[in-house]
Amino acid sequence: MASSQDIPPLPAQPVSPAFSGPGHCRHASLASLRPPRQPGWRERLFPPRRPTLVLDPARCTGCGTCEAVCSARDGGPIRPELARVQVLRNEAAGGNFAVFCQHCLDPLCAAACPQRAITRGQDGIVRIDPRLCAQCGLCVAACPEAAPRRGPEGEILKCDLCGGEPHCVAACPQQALSFSPGKSAHWIKYLRWTVQTLAFLLLVVVLTGAVCSVRVADWSLACPLGALQNVFSSKAILLSALGAGLVLVVLALLAGRLFCGWLCPFGFLLDLAGKVLPRRLGEKLRLPAFLRNRLAKYGVAGAALGVSGAVGYQAFCAVCPIGTLCRSYGFQSTVAGAEFSLIPALALLEAGEKRSWCRYLCPVGALLGLCARIGLLKISIGASRCKKFSCMRCASVCPMGIISEQDLREGVSPRLNMAECIGCLRCVDTCPHGAAVIRFAWQKSTPAERRSAAPCGGCGAGPAGRKGGAA
Numbered sequence: 001m002a003s004s005q006d007i008p009p010l011p012a013q014p015v016s017p018a019f020s021g022p023g024h025c026r027h028a029s030l031a032s033l034r035p036p037r038q039p040g041w042r043e044r045l046f047p048p049r050r051p052t053l054v055l056d057p058a059r060c061t062g063c064g065t066c067e068a069v070c071s072a073r074d075g076g077p078i079r080p081e082l083a084r085v086q087v088l089r090n091e092a093a094g095g096n097f098a099v100f101c102q103h104c105l106d107p108l109c110a111a112a113c114p115q116r117a118i119t120r121g122q123d124g125i126v127r128i129d130p131r132l133c134a135q136c137g138l139c140v141a142a143c144p145e146a147a148p149r150r151g152p153e154g155e156i157l158k159c160d161l162c163g164g165e166p167h168c169v170a171a172c173p174q175q176a177l178s179f180s181p182g183k184s185a186h187w188i189k190y191l192r193w194t195v196q197t198l199a200f201l202l203l204v205v206v207l208t209g210a211v212c213s214v215r216v217a218d219w220s221l222a223c224p225l226g227a228l229q230n231v232f233s234s235k236a237i238l239l240s241a242l243g244a245g246l247v248l249v250v251l252a253l254l255a256g257r258l259f260c261g262w263l264c265p266f267g268f269l270l271d272l273a274g275k276v277l278p279r280r281l282g283e284k285l286r287l288p289a290f291l292r293n294r295l296a297k298y299g300v301a302g303a304a305l306g307v308s309g310a311v312g313y314q315a316f317c318a319v320c321p322i323g324t325l326c327r328s329y330g331f332q333s334t335v336a337g338a339e340f341s342l343i344p345a346l347a348l349l350e351a352g353e354k355r356s357w358c359r360y361l362c363p364v365g366a367l368l369g370l371c372a373r374i375g376l377l378k379i380s381i382g383a384s385r386c387k388k389f390s391c392m393r394c395a396s397v398c399p400m401g402i403i404s405e406q407d408l409r410e411g412v413s414p415r416l417n418m419a420e421c422i423g424c425l426r427c428v429d430t431c432p433h434g435a436a437v438i439r440f441a442w443q444k445s446t447p448a449e450r451r452s453a454a455p456c457g458g459c460g461a462g463p464a465g466r467k468g469g470a471a
Helices: 027-033 041-045 065-071 108-112 138-142 167-171 187-206 224-234 239-255 258-263 265-276 279-285 296-311 321-326 342-351 356-361 363-372 393-397 405-409 426-430
Strands: 052-055 086-090 095-099 118-120 126-128 177-180 213-216 219-222 377-381 436-440
Touching: 065 086, 065 167, 108 118, 108 138, 167 177, 187 258, 187 265, 187 321, 187 426, 219 224, 219 239, 224 239, 224 296, 224 363, 239 258, 239 363, 258 265, 258 363, 265 321, 265 342, 265 356, 279 342, 296 356, 296 363, 321 342, 342 356, 377 426, 393 405, 393 426, 426 436
Parallel strands: none
Antiparallel strands: 052 177, 086 095, 118 126, 213 219, 377 436
8 A cells, every 4th residue: 555655745726816715716726626527408408597696896895794694594693603695805905805605506515415414405405404414524625616614613504695685785785796587588599599490591502602693683791711712713802702792791790700700601510410429429529639729720811822823713612511511402412422521521520529610710700800800899708797717608618618627616707709609699698797898899797897907706816816807
């Protein structure tokens, strides 16, 4: 048996300069304790509510009213040490923060409890059954928010939202605390699937080849990449062709890569493949490492234009999966077997990584992304209601992988690159707290944008920490 000297020491966890309470900044390692969870079909169609208590640190003065009300909620004397909510005060930085249970969707405290005393009810509230609790303290060690804590007599104290009507919210004189019962429906998902289905039927079945080029009366629509290839191949600028290609460019300037997330027929096929293909295929069907670079699609776009100019015709259109799919329906199909084989090959990549084609290779998305970079709209993650590392559902549903889980674990508001965002709004629809919001590009939406220096929610990343927002 190995001695204790043979066991290498665990790496030291970073300690917050502003708030160094127990459990903070340990969420990166504790996240591995979370058991794998696959929601059933009923939960996918009707996601459960997730009630939440939200603190705005900019309003909190550290008065302790919430602690006093919480400790006396059952009619006893005011004893802040018995409160389920704990106020952390940092006079040097001039910031205050309150620690309380986040009622996680998959609570780590419940996974760590050997007595099964911690359960998440149908109302979304995580409770401790005192009849089963052995006061071992494993829940205190497992919680990344340090929400469960020991009382003066060794008992485990944890917020239960007062059954759905938290007293601290009503008592807070600065209205720094707010309560939300959670969303009852995620309607954007159903709207997106409906629009994608109708767009697929229109562009593939009704108007064959419509994405490549279509003309109805005096109105024309063309792929912007195809229009540029036409210019390079013909060595002439055709204003009519450029005007038809500008339709999607203007859409990208107004709403980002909305076409990619809502209208692209090949994107719809990739989303369907992601629902059907088994995840166990995993790494076997991923792109090679040298291709998993988001700049690669700009290289593909440049190569398509260069080759078109050299050979004298629209070279990429011959292998474009979007155009191939649009030309593949009906008796007048012009798609050869080798050309059509690209579609299932690219669709299989969904088993390894969502939207691999859109992330790394699509030249049409590259052109639209350049326009979206200076577009009018943006999506902000981390408004004052964001719960960050206790949730991270926005990062798990993003098909483009642009929401940084590392930033969320560190309590920082992620900065989204709108050139990579396809505007599917999954993050907005999934967020149970309303922290993912759509804003104009010039609006300041996150706490980091509204004030230059503020302590981060729970991790103390303010002037002395890394740049980001608090929640």
